[in-house]
Amino acid sequence: MAEPARFIETLADRVEHVLRKRQLGPLSVKELITELGPETDTSATTLAAEHQLVQALREDELRRAARGKRPRFGITDGESVRLRPPGNPAEAAVEEWNERVKLDLLEQLRECDPIVFEHIVAQLLIAIGYEEVRVTKRSNDGGVDVHAILSARGVTRVPTALQVKRWRKPVGRPDVQQLRGSLKSTQQGVIVTTSSFSRPALEDAARQDGSPVHLIDGQMLADLMVEHGLGVQTARVAFFSLDEQRLTGGSPAAAARATAEGDQVSPGLRQGSQMYFLAQLPGGRNADYLSTLAIMAQLAEEQPTLDEYIAVFQEHFPNISRVDEARRRMRVLLSLGLAEVESNHVTLTFLGRRFLDDRDPRLLREAFLARIAGAAEVRALVADAADDRARRQRVLDDPPAGLSSTQAALVLRWLTQLGL
Numbered sequence: 001m002a003e004p005a006r007f008i009e010t011l012a013d014r015v016e017h018v019l020r021k022r023q024l025g026p027l028s029v030k031e032l033i034t035e036l037g038p039e040t041d042t043s044a045t046t047l048a049a050e051h052q053l054v055q056a057l058r059e060d061e062l063r064r065a066a067r068g069k070r071p072r073f074g075i076t077d078g079e080s081v082r083l084r085p086p087g088n089p090a091e092a093a094v095e096e097w098n099e100r101v102k103l104d105l106l107e108q109l110r111e112c113d114p115i116v117f118e119h120i121v122a123q124l125l126i127a128i129g130y131e132e133v134r135v136t137k138r139s140n141d142g143g144v145d146v147h148a149i150l151s152a153r154g155v156t157r158v159p160t161a162l163q164v165k166r167w168r169k170p171v172g173r174p175d176v177q178q179l180r181g182s183l184k185s186t187q188q189g190v191i192v193t194t195s196s197f198s199r200p201a202l203e204d205a206a207r208q209d210g211s212p213v214h215l216i217d218g219q220m221l222a223d224l225m226v227e228h229g230l231g232v233q234t235a236r237v238a239f240f241s242l243d244e245q246r247l248t249g250g251s252p253a254a255a256a257r258a259t260a261e262g263d264q265v266s267p268g269l270r271q272g273s274q275m276y277f278l279a280q281l282p283g284g285r286n287a288d289y290l291s292t293l294a295i296m297a298q299l300a301e302e303q304p305t306l307d308e309y310i311a312v313f314q315e316h317f318p319n320i321s322r323v324d325e326a327r328r329r330m331r332v333l334l335s336l337g338l339a340e341v342e343s344n345h346v347t348l349t350f351l352g353r354r355f356l357d358d359r360d361p362r363l364l365r366e367a368f369l370a371r372i373a374g375a376a377e378v379r380a381l382v383a384d385a386a387d388d389r390a391r392r393q394r395v396l397d398d399p400p401a402g403l404s405s406t407q408a409a410l411v412l413r414w415l416t417q418l419g420l
Helices: 011-021 029-036 042-047 050-066 089-111 114-128 173-182 199-205 218-227 252-260 289-298 306-316 323-335 350-358 361-371 375-381 388-397 405-417
Strands: 073-076 080-083 131-135 146-151 157-165 188-193 213-216 339-342 345-348
Touching: 011 029, 011 050, 011 073, 011 080, 029 050, 029 080, 050 073, 050 218, 089 218, 114 131, 114 146, 114 157, 114 218, 157 173, 173 188, 173 199, 173 213, 188 218, 199 213, 213 218, 289 323, 289 350, 289 361, 289 405, 306 323, 306 345, 323 339, 345 350, 350 361, 361 375, 375 388, 375 405, 388 405
Parallel strands: 157 188, 188 213
Antiparallel strands: 073 080, 131 146, 146 157, 339 345
């Protein structure tokens, strides 16, 4: 369905524009508020509270889902926002199908009886939350087809006069002016059409010096009907994809089993906390860990599919010739929280973006100690060892509970590389 020209952007639309200019994100909510800035729109002062911005994006997410579209934002802990990657082939096929159904819905609306169409719009208004909705008699009522009251939870009540136009041609400026001329001083107007609006009509509706007239074109009409379950039926189908994060290991269940067996469980593996295991970096034990991680993170900047990522990964690290091995090695990014896999696309997290921008090893140190199974325990175990050889021997002889000696030795190498 073609996207018509519109002058009115939602807050979510503006956030999307900002993120597209900033490498898809993630950006912190504070950064987004600064980027949106009151200089671009006087209404932006309402964004001062961060939770308002996050709430608006979550509402956009719910609205898009109800309209058969994928959510466009990834929101982490209410603190950072990024654009989601494109959907996987199954999701893309579902979205394409949904758009075809909406086109068919519009075509059926254009062909239905005019009175039936007016009553369908009235039903939609009721579903949206308008009150006292009534279709006018066929006698001339100033061109108004439906009257309704827009009620903001009883705080305000705005009388609304609607014209519905079951048209194929665009609605023009004279139609907007006609409706505005028929409005009483307390009323607002709405034009609903199965077609679109001409640019002069959009310009006239955006005027601030007269009674407000709002425009609902065919695309928005179809979206609203689908959102409120009018004229369509919905089927729910589950789609499965691998949980790459879980495949890094270290699930809380491992800690629960160890507890049940009477083992002393490391604090990092306590039930209810999620810790992750490590794999060898592709450059080997003698590679510079920070540089290698930076290269691996850069490969995720454009949100490639997992297969695309693995192919480029192997080009950068030709010693990793097997796809399954490359996939296992790249999960280090997931273990450290620098990236995640969503809809079969590899995307940077907010931490990953900060690491690429700042190259600050302190970010990795904090993530390593907070997320890697046995990191704090191995660090404490070797704290008073005399030298590197003594440290290695200690972790091999007595690895922390829940870790193999191989994993403990790998954690030790990371601690050394990160200066911990």
